[in-house]
Amino acid sequence: MANAVSLDERPAAPRPDATEKAGPTGKPGTTLSAPARSEAPAPRINESAAVGKVFFTNPSNGGTYACSASALNSDSKQMVVTAGHCVHGGSGGTWMTNWVYVPCYRSGVRPFGTFAAKQMRTFNAWINSSDLRRDVAMVTTWPLNGNKIVNVAGGHGMSWNFSRTQPVTILGYPGNLDSGEIQWACTGTTRAASDNGIELQCNFGGGSSGGPWLRER
């Protein structure tokens, strides 16, 4: 991903825990990213070591499923961002079980190991109403062999309040491409959607949910 910006070249901004101040009419802001360990295998073009595949069981039907996610740089160095429906079934559903995150997964290989969920968090609007505007989740992961995820795989920053027309690269593991065994990238410029979200046309099917949308320079 030669031209993608993981937001690390942007100036530091107030932390996003002041969510009320970071409303849609506020100034754009970012948090900083963190690189992977230098001895980690170099990611190929259009791939991020901080992006990985999520695996979980849905207790509602007993099925096992996959999503995408990315490590988020924060003080804890343990956080992962994904879609709300990758941690909870939404209205009428329940919390997913056996939840793990595998950064930089590729065809069964787990170069950084498997990180289990310690705590999952999503919006009540997703849990109670399956509101797609709140289909977002953050997961705190357990350290693996004493190592925290962002300290080994790196972590992206976060942006908010930027224009809905934004050059981005989406990364994820769409099940319709290489059976979801390889990380794929989709690059383009977003546009405003009818529900006030943003959209980008990609050939990404189930399994890509939760992957990061990284702003390009």
Add this chain to the structure above:
Amino acid sequence: MTAWRAAAGAPDPESRPDPATTTHEPGRDPAEVREYWTPERLRDAGGAPMPKRD
């Protein structure tokens, strides 16, 4: 197949959904959960269906 990807965006202030969140702690031994995911189970896990937009 063409999929439209949508990210959570900022709706009009009047229609902004509840910003409250809920947490859940699985409470299981992380080593036990990791061991559950054998290579076969990883391979057999299907892509999670995307919620449909209205």
